[in-house]
Amino acid sequence: MAIRSILTGVGGYLPKRIVPNDELARRLETSDEWIRERTGIRQRHLAGATETAAYMGTRAAQAALAMANARPDDVDAIIVGTSTPDQAFPSTAARIQAELGVPGGFAFDLAAACSGFIYGLSVADGLIRAGNAKGVLIIGTEVYSRIMDWQDRGTCVLFGDGAGAVLLRAGEGTGPEHNKTDRGILSTHIHSQGSLGDILYVDGAVGRRELPGTLRMNGREVFRHAVTRLAEAVEEALAANNMTHDDVDWLVPHQANLRIIEAMGKRLHLPPERVVVTVDRHANTSAASIPLALAEAVADGRIQRGDMVLMEALGGGLTWGSALVRM
Numbered sequence: 392m393a394i395r396s397i398l399t400g401v402g403g404y405l406p407k408r409i410v411p412n413d414e415l416a417r418r419l420e421t422s423d424e425w426i427r428e429r430t431g432i433r434q435r436h437l438a439g440a441t442e443t444a445a446y447m448g449t450r451a452a453q454a455a456l457a458m459a460n461a462r463p464d465d466v467d468a469i470i471v472g473t474s475t476p477d478q479a480f481p482s483t484a485a486r487i488q489a490e491l492g493v494p495g496g497f498a499f500d501l502a503a504a505c506s507g508f509i510y511g512l513s514v515a516d517g518l519i520r521a522g523n524a525k526g527v528l529i530i531g532t533e534v535y536s537r538i539m540d541w542q543d544r545g546t547c548v549l550f551g552d553g554a555g556a557v558l559l560r561a562g563e564g565t566g567p568e569h570n571k572t573d574r575g576i577l578s579t580h581i582h583s584q585g586s587l588g589d590i591l592y593v594d595g596a597v598g599r600r601e602l603p604g605t606l607r608m609n610g611r612e613v614f615r616h617a618v619t620r621l622a623e624a625v626e627e628a629l630a631a632n633n634m635t636h637d638d639v640d641w642l643v644p645h646q647a648n649l650r651i652i653e654a655m656g657k658r659l660h661l662p663p664e665r666v667v668v669t670v671d672r673h674a675n676t677s678a679a680s681i682p683l684a685l686a687e688a689v690a691d692g693r694i695q696r697g698d699m700v701l702m703e704a705l706g707g708g709l710t711w712g713s714a715l716v717r718m
């Protein structure tokens with residue numbers, strides 16, 4: 392017998408306001424055609440003043456709890472991946488704990504930029520396997536519109552706002568030798584390389600108030616590292632589970648750029664209809680992008696119980712990683 396972290400619910404929240412590429416092209420030197428060709432993005436949701444990380448994360452978590460038929464007191468840990476918290480402290484996770492009416496346990500934020508959800512899954516799986524938690528909410532919630540330089544066409548066209556959440560619950564499995572039949576998280580792998588911190592970063596925060604706190608990126612370098620690191624991450628996940636690409640039913644990748652997503656799908660020999668894509672409508676919602684994509688594909692019936700799902704992400708840090716989950 393082994394403890395497994397079973398994914399029992401998933402939900403998302405997107406801000407009401409939708410901004411198509413053409414709207415950006417009216418005030419920036421860019422075009423719908425350029426953005427679509429280079430990134431696959433057609434539109435993004437942008438948060439209004441009251442749609443903060445805590446507000447959106449709470450709504451995504453409520454949807455995940457509803458799908459899992461779970462109550463607030465079934466949750467004993469909340470992990471929030473965000474680079475755009477409402478406040479330095481209390482953590483966004485603690486604010487969401489209060490909003491949800493979760494009576495106890497513990498809650499904290501985790502900073503891993505666009506890899507925040509994968510990092511969260513990894514930490515949560517460790518807590519569950521060690522017996523330190525039985526019901527863990529992992530939430531990715533981001534308002535990158537607040538850290539954009541809206542004059543920089545190289546970055547501001549790429550990102551959107553939103554939140555996604557999953558509920559993991561401790562369940563029984565039979566152990567690593569039965570990875571092909573057990574439900575739940577089969578493996579997570581997380582990595583970082585701090586020496587590459589300056590190719591994608593935010594120049595300031597509450598500890599450096601003299602700086603504006605704006606996202607800066609060397610797009611070409613990030614693209615180059617993303618393709619290499621994510622390919623390695625996919626191979627690492629399969630090798631660790633003695634699996635091949637034939638065992639994977641779905642790729643649910645971080646949604647940064649359609650060209651990177653398609654390259655990963657090809658690497659796994661997956662037909663395009665087995666790769667979940669939301670970047671066209673959501674743009675890059677950072678830590679929220681994977682749970683938002685998963686929520687969509689579960690809600691519309693594409694991803695079914697028993698399916699093998701591979702998730703991967705890369706973000707500022709650099710950080711990157713993968714999670715292999717049987718639904």
Ligand SMILES: CC(C)(COP(=O)(O)OP(=O)(O)OC[C@H]1O[C@@H](n2cnc3c(N)ncnc32)[C@H](O)[C@@H]1OP(=O)(O)O)[C@@H](O)C(=O)NCCC(=O)NCCS
Nearest residue numbers: 421422425429505544545548610611613614647648705706
């Ligand atoms: C950002 C990205 C789309 C740029 O595409 P690219 O093909 O690498 O384009 P380049 O940066 O080489 O720029 C090519 C030209 O387009 C211009 N350009 C940049 N943004 C533009 C825009 N929104 N509209 C029109 N032109 C634009 C550049 O200024 C450059 O012009 P120049 O040659 O006159 O200097 C691409 O590098 C990318 O997706 N990188 C990964 C980013 C990412 O995923 N980040 C998040 C990771 S979590």
